[in-house]
Amino acid sequence: MWNKVVIAGGGTAGWMTAALMAKTLCRAGFEVCLIESPTITTVGVGEATIPSFVHFNRLLGIDEKDLLKKVKATFKLGINFINWDKPGSDYIHGFSALGDQGPGLPFYHYWLRWQKRHPDTNIEDYFLASSCARKNKFMHPDPAVSSLFSGLGYAYHIDASLYAEYLKDYATSRNVKHIKADITDIRLNPSTGYIESLRLDDATVIAGDFFIDCTGFKSLLLGGALKVPFISWQKWLKCDRAQVVPTALTNENFVPYTKAVAQIAGWQWRIPLQHRVGNGLVYSSAYMDDNQAQSLLLSQIDSEPLAQPRMLSFTAGMRARFWEKNCVAVGLSSGFLEPLESTSIHMIQSAISRLSMLFPNAETNSVLAKQFNQETSAEMEKIRDFVILHYCLNNRSKEPFWQDCQNMALPDSLKHKLELYRNTAYIHHDHNDVFTEGSWLSVLVGQGVLPRHSMQMINTMPDEQLDHYMKSVRHQIAALSGQMPLHRDYIQRMLMV
Template sequence: MSVPQPVTKIVVVGGGTAGWMTAAALVRVLGQMPGLSVTLVESEAIRTVGVGEATIPQIIGFNRLLGLDEMQFMRETRATYKLGIEFVDWLRPGHSYVHPFGSFGIDMLGIEFQHFWLRGQQVGDTSRIDDYSVAAVAGKSGRFGWPRPDNPKSPMSKLSYAFQFDAGRYARFLRGYAENAGAVRVEGRITGVQQGGETGFVTAVTLEDGREVAGELFIDCSGFRSLLLGQALGVPFIDWTKWLPCDSAVAVPCELGGRNEPLTRSTARTAGWQWRIPLQHRIGNGHVFSSAHIDRTAATDLLLANLDGKPLADPNQIAFTAGHRARAWEKNVVALGLAAGFLEPLESTSIHLVQSGIARLLALFPDTGFSAVEIDRFNLETTREYRNIRDFLVLHYRASERDDSEFWRYCRNLPPPDGLAEKLEMFRSSGRIIRENNELFTEDSWLSVMLSQGVTPQSYHPAAWMLDEAETRTRLAHIREVIRQTVDQLPTQDEFLHQNGGAIPRSEYLTA
């Protein structure tokens, strides 16, 4: 029996966050494989996109996989903590809510908490679902503390967190890590792609100065260009503009100002939305919009008029199309990040999609035979993940009362994708949430957005009737009080960073 040889020559095309996350993970996990080489090719002349700087809790696992020291990471990337996303004006102007990390309340009598909250609403309780999330309450209070899984009776045992950081600094931080672990960086602009005549496999990339970088497995992290997967191998792009009409963004950092909360903020605008991501040294801002409903000049002016501090750079204009490549793995090329697809950063999933793609690649890592079985599984799971995230993003636009612009009227009247339609039908019927195939967003995430954006269940689980009205109100009030008392004992985010060694010097607060 002829057994294919292990892949040992890996070439990562493109740097930035995606490229250096990939290189760092490969040398960390596979670095001891005999003869393994990881080469990353990038050009300093090519700018990275960097449309967002916020993450979701899965980034904790990636950093721990690399063995990073959290406080060093916080300092190096100028990071702050993130307990969720505050959505402002999405349901209607003047309304806001937090999509928090972690869970709501506590399950009772063997059924999910939301059914008791819904019963409470029916019997006169007027509390908001946000009041039952320690992450939401702490986030709005500007406080932070580490989760307490060792104390299951504490609300802190249900807390999850993520980071807001400077993506450029994170890439540089990981570059140092990867190079120290054995990855080799090659500077140069790629001008050609060499392919095998019979197989069509990529064999090497050619640089502007004539050098060639050969490999067996190529990771395409070349951004929107999708240099290998899209251009060289011709894998088509599946366009989701119908469901996600925003196709442009303008981004600009500004000086610190406004409230210092461990939350990303998304504020709905007439033709899209604006992000606000507070870091230790500055605030990241951007306006994601539909160019069919507002022009770039007006979109840029709107962003600049709604900053909390003085701009620190010229606005960065970005154009994109929502969707993904039909196959993220073709022949011996795997695309990660923007080269594989793009979904607007409304729920901070861009960096996660890189991370999950890396994890999937490591789990299905090929030999030189490049079996179709593993490739097909990779593509199936990747497409499923994009689709599930798409449906969650569409929910934000679809479930809105806004009709103050043509953009919002389009979004409100958009027929939802089948998966989202099924979730909405089930929730409206009984307050139950469908979650399939271990999809990224949890039941609590769906609960938060659906309830907070006006999706109202007609009924709830019959078991909730096992508590009478008085007991229901008493238990709900107790949960709220325990969460509030717990949050009141937490330090502010600034205090936490200084106490634990994650704060940067004050002299760096306003640097770009």
């Protein structure tokens, strides 16, 4: 029986892993130890999440109000994409379902048929989250108010450094051992190739049965010691740099959504927290140098900078395998997708949740590793395709970066999905996909892509009935969003209680 787990690395990935292990394995008698470098600092400019993150904290039994206070969080209803189709374009990818459940078919088919007769209709009028975000409104979903209200999804903007500290307290109070040291050597079993122990900078040797690599881009265990190769996706996701800077909070930028503004060779984010705003410019060094990027970022921020900008380098892609022998990589050590759709923390959560379900004993390691790798690869590739979608559908005509994104050859999986939608209005969706049909349609319509044909079954509803149905849903959403309190007021009242 493997009962000693060693987590290499702290930060968000390490402490999320430790917290879930404390909730599950420690209670079953396992020993869990986390080794955190005292010399590695976090970026600390704010992190955006998606709705699955809310469920993760509920799983841990964390009180939401306490979490919001401690990590300086705000609510997030979606992402506002500006200038992605072309300069002046503006749409919100909201976190609610589109419309309601629909009388028989997914609601998006009814909206697409309605749009053909009413080309000026705005799809955001049928996303409750988007409608609330535009009005700067928020309150928790309440199924007792309306079935439409029960479909409102939300996430958080958090201070990732404070969140890691929050989970450190959670995990260490539940028997996770915490060691502050740098890893200087990784010992492998000479016959099996499995990791046996980690040597620390004070000469301490930490032995273990199972190791979780949370060492970030360095991937000391999986990529370094076990030599699992990295698969680059840079031919599709061209950005490889980010400049980041925190700025002062104002009433104007305290909004319940992330802002993502397309720029000449990438895009800029804005993430509002309770105490400051996180800003960053993601760009391709092949189209813009670092000095230009820093100048552009500082020229576009909308409040006083609180520090000097910092630069990060990365390559989009993933490891060929995520679980190798007795080691699983979690977070940046397993791969990276730029933060366009705020999936970094989700992929940490997904990996450790999957690992908890598949945690092995020595006899079942190889078959479970195969299943883990298949599921994780499929998930990352689907998220990759969704991120690529934003780039390849642009209609910006004068910038080399965006023109190259328009003309690049797409992954076969994304190419098929786009062809299916354009020709039939059908958006293929598996039950375990991170992004639903509504998310895909939000980006497709937001960036000007409508299908050539409608699904035949949708024509069974008479025009008069469809008109009544669509107007009724739009009216209900407008009424619900209009009745909600302002985002800032809601948070302030919540934190005072």
